[in-house]
Amino acid sequence: MTAKVSYEAVEVGTELPARTFPVTRATLVQYAGASGDFNPIHWNERFAREVGLPDVIAHGMFTMAEAIRVVTDWAGDPGAVVEYGVRFTKPVVVPDDDKGAQIEVTGKVAALLDDRRVRVDLTVMSDGKKVLGMSRAVVQLA
Amino acid sequence: MALDQSFVGRxxxxxxxxxxxxxxxxxxxxxxxxxxxxxxxxxxxxxLGHADVIAPPTFVFSITFKAAGQVIEDPQLGLDYSRVVHGDQKFVYVRPVCAGDRLSVTSTIEAVKSMAGNDILDVRGDVHDESGELVVTAWTKLVARAAEEA
Incomplete structure (x- = not known):
């Protein structure tokens, strides 16, 4: 594993480059196919409303996959991620239009750990709501 | 209906x-x-030092969740899957998943709880490669929401 960021180059509070990831209904269909998760709440508006959701929602695992890109792009080597966990707090609601929804991700170094590792805390928002909680990664730096 | 506590550790x-x-x-x-x-x-x-192309960090969930199906669908446990939502997810990696890996998952029930009528199930999936080395461990928290009063 060869992260491009050196442990010496960061401190608590170092911000990672923020990213915004778009998600449309087409994105969800593609993710369903690639992941094998065909739960109809992620593509069938009628079904989603029947089970009490406001509309079709993104797969939680899709949101989790997008959020870690802030870390993998920063680290340079996705293999430098040694731990990653999230809590699914609010759904990402994806309307049936060309714009869909946006997943906004920011991250900062929250702790310096042993063995040249750091903990990065992520903030993941959509439509003004925090959609992931306790979203943390441990990264092996160079 | 509360889940059977005796399943913890299974x-x-x-x-x-x-x-x-x-x-x-x-x-x-x-x-x-x-x-x-x-x-x-x-x-x-x-x-970057990897043997072949590697998988994005969350790729392995498709494999561990399918394996967790043994637990979710265990008729003796009696989880109502139609009411289940994904609560938490965590991965700890020994190394990234790599093309060519042949991965086997061992699922363990770590916790069974009932809170406010919700059933909460923590499942750990230990993912080993063909040589028996641990590659990644996945923790999945599933919450079966309380059934509405009939």
Missing amino acids: TYPPTAPYEVGREKIREFAEAVGDAHPAYTDPEAAKA
């Missing part, structure tokens, strides 16, 4: 190996819109 038999393919990794990376070359270009992955 381990299910390891799954038949899942062979990780380069094209499946590419399909997943494209679906999440991630163009990192380590996911699609073996030379780029090797330059």
Whole structure:
């Protein structure tokens, strides 16, 4: 594993480059196919409303996959991620239009750990709501 | 109905190996819109010290969740899957999942709780490669919401 960021180059509070990831209904269909998760709440508006959701929602695992890109792009080597966990707090609601929804991700170094590792805390928002909680990664730096 | 506490600690038999393919990794990376070359270009992955293209961090969930199906669908446990939502997810990696890996998952029930009528189930999936080495451990918290009063 060869992260491009050196442990010496960061401190608590170092911000990672923020990213915004778009998600449309087409994105969800593609993710369903690639992941094998065909739960109809992620593509069938009628079904989603029947089970009490406001509309079709993104797969939680899709949101989790997008959020870690802030870390993998920063680290340079996705293999430098040694731990990653999230809590699914609010759904990402994806309307049936060309714009869909946006997943906004920011991250900062929250702790310096042993063995040249750091903990990065992520903030993941959509439509003004925090959609992931306790979203943390441990990264092996160079 | 509250789940049976005696299931805590129960381990299910390891799954038949899942062979990780380069094209499946590419399909997943494209679906999440991630163009990192380590996911699609073996030379780029090797330059980072990996044996072949690697999978994005959450790729392995498809494998561990399918394995957790043994637990979720265990009729003796009696989880009402129609009411289940994904609460938490965590991965701890020994190394990244790599094309060519043949991965087997052993699922263990770590906790069974009832809170405010909700059933909460924590399942750990230990993912081993063909040589028996641990690759990644996945923790999945599932919450079965309380059934509405009839």
